[in-house]
Amino acid sequence: MRVLILHNQLWTQYKSVVFQGIYDEFNKTGDELLVLQTSICEKSRLNILDFNAANFKYTYPYILLNNSSLEDSNPFRTAFLWIYYAIKFRPNVINLTGYSELGTIFVLIYSKLFNVKTLMTNESIHSNRLHNQTISKRIIKSFKKLLIQLTNGFLSYGIKSNDYLFRFSISKRRILSFLNSFDRSKFHSESIEINLEETPYLLFVGRLSEEKNLISLIELARMFVVDNLNYKIKIIGEGDEYNKLNSLIKSEYLPIELEGAKNWNQLGEIYKSAAAFILPSLNETWGMVANEALEMGIPVICSSACGCADDLVINEMNGLVLNDFNFNDQSNSQSYNRLKGYILKNSSSSNASVIINKKIASIYDEAKLIDEFIIAFRKIA
Numbered sequence: 594m595r596v597l598i599l600h601n602q603l604w605t606q607y608k609s610v611v612f613q614g615i616y617d618e619f620n621k622t623g624d625e626l627l628v629l630q631t632s633i634c635e636k637s638r639l640n641i642l643d644f645n646a647a648n649f650k651y652t653y654p655y656i657l658l659n660n661s662s663l664e665d666s667n668p669f670r671t672a673f674l675w676i677y678y679a680i681k682f683r684p685n686v687i688n689l690t691g692y693s694e695l696g697t698i699f700v701l702i703y704s705k706l707f708n709v710k711t712l713m714t715n716e717s718i719h720s721n722r723l724h725n726q727t728i729s730k731r732i733i734k735s736f737k738k739l740l741i742q743l744t745n746g747f748l749s750y751g752i753k754s755n756d757y758l759f760r761f762s763i764s765k766r767r768i769l770s771f772l773n774s775f776d777r778s779k780f781h782s783e784s785i786e787i788n789l790e791e792t793p794y795l796l797f798v799g800r801l802s803e804e805k806n807l808i809s810l811i812e813l814a815r816m817f818v819v820d821n822l823n824y825k826i827k828i829i830g831e832g833d834e835y836n837k838l839n840s841l842i843k844s845e846y847l848p849i850e851l852e853g854a855k856n857w858n859q860l861g862e863i864y865k866s867a868a869a870f871i872l873p874s875l876n877e878t879w880g881m882v883a884n885e886a887l888e889m890g891i892p893v894i895c896s897s898a899c900g901c902a903d904d905l906v907i908n909e910m911n912g913l914v915l916n917d918f919n920f921n922d923q924s925n926s927q928s929y930n931r932l933k934g935y936i937l938k939n940s941s942s943s944n945a946s947v948i949i950n951k952k953i954a955s956i957y958d959e960a961k962l963i964d965e966f967i968i969a970f971r972k973i974a
Contacts, residue, residue, distance in 0.1 A: 594624040594974050597684035597898070599675055599700065601663055604634040605698040606882050608690075609651045614963035616653035624776035627682050628655040628707065631671050635800075672696030673902065677701055685974045688748070690714040692740045699733045702745040710973045712769070716878045718900045719760060746973045750879050751904040764793035769969035794827045794850070795894070795936070796867035798860065798882050801832030806873040806896070812848040816929050823935070824848070824936065826871070829855050829863065864889035869936055873918040876897055887911060892939055894932060909935075934951065935954070 600608060613856045616626050658674050661667035665866050675696040679687065690696055704711045723840070741761045749755050749767040755768060774955055779870075799805055817824050827846035828838070835851070842849045855863065864870070870886035872895040879900035883893045887905070893912035895902050906912040917928045 594682045594686065594970065595682060596624070596626050597679060597682050597968050598626070598628045598688040599631075599694075599696075600628055600691060600937055601631045601694070602634045602650070603630040603632070603655070603657055610653070610655075610959050611966060612653045613651045614959060615966055618967055619961065624724045627653060627678070627684075628653060629675060630655050630657045632659050632661055632663040634662065636664045636793060643719045664787055667720050668695040668875070672699055675700050679703060679709070684709060686712060686970050688712045688970075689712060689744070692737060697740055699905050700778075701740060705743065710745045711743070712746045712748055712969060712973060713741070714748040714750075714771045715754050715758055716750060717757050718876075719757050731804075737832065746969065748969060751900050753900045753904065754878075769972060770965040772844045788836055791822060792825050792848075793868040793936075794825045794866075795869050795871045796827050796829070796863065796886070796891075797873075798829040798863075798885075799872075801828070801830050801834040801838065803834065804877075805834070806875045806918055807834055807838055809918040809920060810871070811841050811847065812850065813929070813932070814849050815840075815845070816920050816926070817848055819832065820933070822933065824868070825850065827852065827863070827867070829853075829860070858884065861889060864891060867891050869894050869912075869939065872896065872899055872901075873915075877901075893936075 596619075598612065600612075602608075602699050612626070612628050618624075619626050619940065636908075643694075656678070657724065658671055661787070672695050676699055679700065686761045687700060687704055689711060690713075692713065698814075701711060703709070713843040728749055738761050741758070741763065746767050746769045747763060749768045757854060758768060791936055791960065797805075797807070797810060801807060817826075827850045829852050831854045837852075838849075839851055841847070842851055864886055868891070870883065870891055870893045872880050872883060872893065874880065874896055875898055877896070877899040880895060883895060883899070883901045883906055886893050893906045895906050895914060896918050897903070897914050899906075902908075902914045903959075906914060913932065915931065920926055920929045
């Protein structure tokens with residue numbers, strides 16, 4: 594069996610461990626793998642401190658098509674190279690990690706003509722905010738439906754990912770995987786001993802962009818001040834919203850630490866020292882940071898718009914799922930009161946709760962995901 598994976602970003606702690614695992618298993622069975630990486634990473638992540646292509650530790654066979662950010666990659670060149678390598682490599686199965694690239698339609702047509710099976714990794718979830726009924730949205734939805742109907746099978750990332758596919762009339766039998774994971778062993782090996790701080794903090798790690806709804810963390814910090822609650826918020830990351838957030842924090846003297854980007858090997862300590870992780874996104878395909886937080890034994894507070902909500906993050910068990918992250922200065926705010934009650938109740942995490950968090954996180958083990966990918970490839974080939 595020969596598998597060609599079309600992936601968009603070389604730098605990813607989540608996918609590389611899976612590709613490496615697939616390659617290691619293929620070496621035992623004589624199967625072949627090739628990964629075409631469209632770009633280094635998204636533009637907002639080019640300044641991530643611990644990325645160095647020369648020291649890329651994974652050994653699976655890959656070709657970097659554009660030595661640039663994803664946004665600066667030439668879509669026509671990428672489409673041409675996808676077809677070129679598809680012809681040259683002669684795969685039995687092509688795994689497309691999404692449908693947003695121009696070349697997707699050409700690869701699917703090529704696959705139909707030459708009887709190559711296709712698997713699409715679906716990283717989309719339904720969002721009322723993003724799926725309104727404007728003419729442009731209807732056209733985009735019709736084009737997506739065409740691409741999806743041309744695809745043989747799907748690798749799903751959870752309940753909400755499945756729901757998205759069901760909305761395009763995809764049957765359960767065409768969904769061949771139902772997991773998500775990250776490099777848990779590497780994350781553990783590079784984490785440091787817990788460092789207890791005097792003031793407990795809620796932690797956010799991620800890209801500082803509009804869809805992450807970080808303004809809600811500003812509102813939450815204001816509520817902490819009004820309520821005289823001895824908590825602060827720590828924000829790790831960089832992005833377009835950095836200057837706006839920094840200005841608000843400084844002008845209002847809010848209990849928020851805006852720390853910029855960190856090396857991945859520094860995050861273990863930061864996670865373990867947090868009272869809880871918070872993810873207020875307006876739209877989030879999954880939220881792999883939630884996996885990382887639970888792996889470190891801390892609870893996750895997330896919005897219901899996150900793919901991991903009610904799937905990885907079980908409300909009132911290993912975290913809190915909120916429908917509304919719009920906090921204000923009213924002390925009777927339902928969302929604020931729920932959040933406040935939750936963090937105060939869980940301020941002294943017991944060993945039992947840490948064990949529960951880690952046990953749920955272990956369900957999303959990378960070895961299980963690797964096995965599911967390989968089973969899906971063999972089933973469809």
